[in-house]
Amino acid sequence: MKLSQLKIDPEFQSKIPLLQFEEEQQLEQNIIAEGRLLNPIITWNGYILDGHTRYRILKKHGFIKFEVEEIQLANESP
Numbered sequence: 001m002k003l004s005q006l007k008i009d010p011e012f013q014s015k016i017p018l019l020q021f022e023e024e025q026q027l028e029q030n031i032i033a034e035g036r037l038l039n040p041i042i043t044w045n046g047y048i049l050d051g052h053t054r055y056r057i058l059k060k061h062g063f064i065k066f067e068v069e070e071i072q073l074a075n076e077s078p
């Protein structure tokens with residue numbers, strides 16, 4: 001899946017606590033040093049469930065390799 005195909009549901013995203021600035025900076029440095037995400041971005045019907053911060057980092061650094069794991073859930077709207 002391409003990065004541009006991933007979707008964000010603002011209502012769902014608002015329920016996930018944000019990382020502190022320092023935590024996000026450290027995550028970004030770790031991802032850049034590794035050159036890839038160690039954990040996949042988890043999606044359902046193309047909507048990001050887990051990985052919003054990693055997604056933001058990927059958008060800033062297009063060279064980073066990543067994987068997306070699509071999971072199946074009960075029939076609910078994101």
